[in-house]
Amino acid sequence: MAQQRMLKFVSVSKEMPEKREANVRAQDFNEIYREFALAKAEEQAGRCSQCGVPYCQSHCPLHNNIPDWLRMTAEGRLQEAYELSQSTNTFPEICGRICPQDRLCEGNCVIEQSGHGTVTIGAIEKFITDTAFDNGWVKAIRPARERSESVGIIGAGPGGLAAADALRRAGVQVTVYDRYDRAGGLMTYGIPGFKLEKDVVMDRIRQLEDGGVEFVLNCNVGEDITFDAIHGKHDAVVIATGVYKSRDLGGPNAGATGIVRAIDYLTASNRKSFGDDVPEFDSGELDASGKRVVVIGGGDTAMDCVRTAIRQGAQSVKCLYRRDRANMPGSQREVANAEEEGVEFVWLTAPKGFAASGAVEGVMVEKMRLGAPDATGRQAPEVIEGADYLEEADLVIKALGFEPEDLPKLWGVDDLTVTRWGTIRADFGTHATSLPGVFAVGDIVRGASLVVWAIRDGREAAESVLDYLSGAEAVAAE
Template identity: 75%
Template sequence: MAEQPMLKFVKIGRDMPEKRPPDLRRTDFKEIYAEYADAKAKEQASRCSQCGVPYCQSHCPLHNNIPDWLMLTAEGRLQEAYEVSQATNTFPEICGRICPQDRLCEGNCVIEQSGHGTVTIGSVEKYITDTAWEEGWVQPIKPKKERAESVGIIGAGPGGLAAADVLRRAGVQVTIYDRYDRAGGLLTYGIPGFKLEKDVVMRRNEQLEQGGVTFELNCGVDADIWQTIRAEHDAVIIATGVYKSREIQAPGVGVPGLERAIDFLTASNRKSFGDAVEDFDSGRLNAHGKRVVVIGGGDTAMDCVRTSIRQGAASVKCLYRRDRANMPGSQREVANAEEEGVQFEWLTAPKGFVGDPVTGVLVQKMRLGAPDATGRQAPEIIEGADYTEDADMVIMALGFEPEDLPTMFGEPELPINRWGTIKADYVTGATALDGVYAVGDIVRGASLVVWAIKDGRDCAQAILERFESESVMAAE
């Protein structure tokens, strides 16, 4: 009788891919996790308990059919596993690398609750699609039939790219407009290479381009271009993301040495591409030899501290106003940062900045008080416990807000809410403007890549249904 390929979590423990040693990985921007070998991927996939109600799937924004592709991997049917994975996720190899699995699929794994250690879902997902690329299973986009309708997409981030993929496979003519010189948005210029090597993103861009998607890069959309886009396309998707950095009001703000996280990360990623970056080459956005302080506790802050280490900073500290348990960033990323030499100063917040250029941060100590409206304990200042943290560079990683798109686009009728994000249907992405849709962070606020992918796919499907409906009505 053949051995049961699944349910092996009782006798096989959780085993992540090998992580490169901290002393080695802090010297470059390569990804820190090695690939699974085929046998190890099968072994770890076989730990899945094949739940009747798979919480991993229900807690994945894309509702990926995780138990099925784990079983197919365990059985050695890897091409089928890839096809099942790709059916619900446009970029599984990207999600496998950067999704906070500890808060989503893996964090809700049933065997984790029983003390056996979660299935390594993200690592298997990455392995499946990396293998698919190596084996040539990832096929170029070839629509069965071309359609006359066209869609303009503003923003080449994950939401815009996911929508373009779905639309192009259906034969729709797609043009993507983006302000940067390379497509990918934050996948390209925001997320560091040690989490997402850039050839992974570039090959998806190439796949879309080879499949017939037109990219209009270095294209900042203003009022004139907005009107042109609306006139030239049957539908428009706004997928700009949120790029305006949150600021703090404190004495000393504005002095040299205080930098925005997005500027710092973009400069670093451009250097990884081999670009000439004046602000980096001049030393302004280069952490080498500097005492760096990063303010914030999200994933962007983690990207900044770990990038600073790799640039050769003299020291790197992270200030966060809550404690470790209440920080919004991935706990896995915090652990990686600590291994690489980052120091975390919990329950601290900036009160002001010293020097011109900056030589230090005035820090106030905090404690956690009663829960606020979100249910999290609110930080309170401890009076008389201030101190100064020496710093040559301070990076503000306090999150992102939407730009003023109605003004930028010269479109006062574009509906926004009090936070400045676009009002759109959460399923279809439709706005109150006829033929205009919006997806991703520009609707949700700063969120996860996986949610942007879901929004892009759902919006594209809604547009296809609209086109079909209009075709039927025209034929009657």
Template identity: 75%
Template sequence: MAKQPMLKFVQIDRDMPEKRDAGTRREDFQEIYAEYADAKAKEQSSRCSQCGVPYCQSHCPLHNNIPDWLRLTAEGRLQEAYEVSQATNTFPEICGRICPQDRLCEGNCVIEQSGHGTVTIGAVEKYITDTAWEQGWIQPISPENERPESVGIIGGGPGGLAAADVLRRAGVQVTIYDRHDRAGGLLTYGIPGFKLEKDVVMRRNEQLAQGGVTFRLGCTVGEEISFEEIRAAHDAVIIATGVYKSRDLAMPGSGLQGIEKAIDFLTASNRKSFGDTVEDFDSGKLNAEGKRVVVIGGGDTAMDCVRTSIRQGATSVKCLYRRDRANMPGSQREVANAEEEGVIFEWLSAPKGFVGDDGVTGVMVQKMRLGAPDASGRQSPEVIEDADYVEDAELVIKALGFEPEDLPALWEQPELAVTRWGTIRAEFTTGETAMDGVYAVGDIVRGASLVVWAIRDGRDCAKAILTRLNSSAAAIAAE
């Protein structure tokens, strides 16, 4: 009888890939986790309990068949594991690196609930696909049959790229229009290299280009090309622009020099990693070197900003968040990594204003306590009177989240319906809008959300478009 390769969570402890020493990793922008060795990936995969109701799978937005590819990895059938993983996820090596597994698959692992420590799902997912690239199992898309229909995708972030992949595999002609000089959206210019090294994203872009996807880069809709021109050129259009308008703070001193938006700060840093010339970075405007930095916010973008500031050589880095640690929206794993690297978190602290003459020299901080729950069920922060103080700072970064741009106005499309939040009104299952042949996916529909949800939306939308195209083709053939 063959030896049981699974259910070893009792004998084998959870073991993440080796993490680089904090003192070393804060000196560069390389990823902080090493790769599993083959034996270690097999060992950690074998801890899976293969439960009858896999909560890891049901709590994954893509419903990845996690138990099956863990079993295949434990059995040494790595190419099959990759094929199972790729069947539901366009970019498993990216999700393995940046998904908040502690809130999704791993956070709902049955053996975690029983006190044995979750299976290291994200690390195994990353290992499987990195190995697939190394072994040459991942090849450019090569459709069995080319189709005459075409789809234009506005935005080359994860949602747009995922839709492009599904459509090209079906033989549809795909053109991606993106305002930046490189595709990838926040994968390229928002997320720092210590979480997602840029060659990982560029490799996927190249695979899509080699597979027949046309990229029109540096192409801003409403400027270089109109929405109507794109719509006229294609059988369907997908809007996948994401949300890039930064939320702001209207308070005393908010116009001082040295108060910057998170997206500008992170984009400048990522462009430097590509070797680009970035005037605002080179002038020191978007460079934390030698400065006392204060980051305002508690989400994953704030974590990216504090950890980037450390690597740029800031004198000190502090993060202000108005709730406590337990109630912050960012990944707890990221908070722990930031603390290891020297970031100081000021919990229950909120800005009241900024001080300085020509440039900012400090943040006026008011201390908070948690009161009664709000509509979402989270305790609302309340100001503690007479507890204000000034936090010294030469660079303040606002990481307060993102809102959608006014696309109907920017694109001169008043009939493009939006919600009261400014997001595009579309069907969640298909992405279909009220405009014929126009779809929308990702953050521009959901509001600022996770990469994995954008991938899910892009894949679902592409399948809905294929259903529509197939119905139209069948109707024409029947005439």
């Protein structure tokens, strides 16, 4: 009788890959989780209950066929597991590392709901594709036949790269334009190495280059090349710029030296990890070493900032958030990791200004309480009068989220319709914009969101582009 490989959740406990000790991992930017060994990956994959209605799959934006590749892993069929995983997800090794599984697949796992502890889906997804790279199973794209049509993609983040991958597999000629000197977008310069080591991203970009995707880097659309030139050169265009404009803070002394944007801070740190010359870091402006650091915000970007500051040798690191722990938008797993590494969270606090004499000296803080629910159903924070205090700081990092740049103005394209939030208006199904042959994906349509949603958008848009190139009429956004 064949050994029962699945439904082991009753006898086998949930285990994550070993996590490096906090005092050790806080000294470097390497990933904090070690790799599963094959036997452990098989064992943990075998905990899957193979339920008839897989909520893990339905709560994944890409609808990854999770139960089947878990079964293949449990049976030692890793190459098949990789091929199945890759069929629905362009970058499973990246999603396995940075997706908030606790809010998506793992958070909706049936055995998690029954109290047995979720299947460690993300760690197994990462293991499968890392093994595929190690064994040479990840091949360069080789289309069955080449097509003459070309597509220009503006933005080399996850949405643009996912579209590029799908279009090249169909034989389309693809050129990706990006303002930075390396492709990858926020995966390269926004997300720290302790969550996503940079060679993982670079390996995937090399695979795209080897498959015939052309990258035009250090290319700022609207300055180095016009949008009309790109539109005229290609048969279709995909806009995947992301959102990079930081939300700002007002109040007294808001412009003081030492108050910086999260994107600038994280980009400087990531550039140093590549060995780049970064004057703003070397001068100390974007280096937390020896400083009292205060990060304002409660999302995943704030978590990236506080954990980066710890690794840079900050004297102290505090995170101010206007709601409580239960109501913060960031991953609870990330909050726990940050606390282990020495970050102090100061809940129910908000800045009202800054103390400064040239350089910032502290944050003027209002204490809050949670009142009646707002329009989203979350309890709205209210100021507690007379409870203000000063939080001393030498470096303040604003991690308040991102907004879209004014692309029609920057690019001189008045006919590109945007929403009242400044995001590009695109059809929900086809991703077509108000301009013929122009599609838009990812954060520039959704607002700041997850990498996995950008990948889904890019893959869907590629299908619409192929229909458009074949003569089908795409539904334009109104």
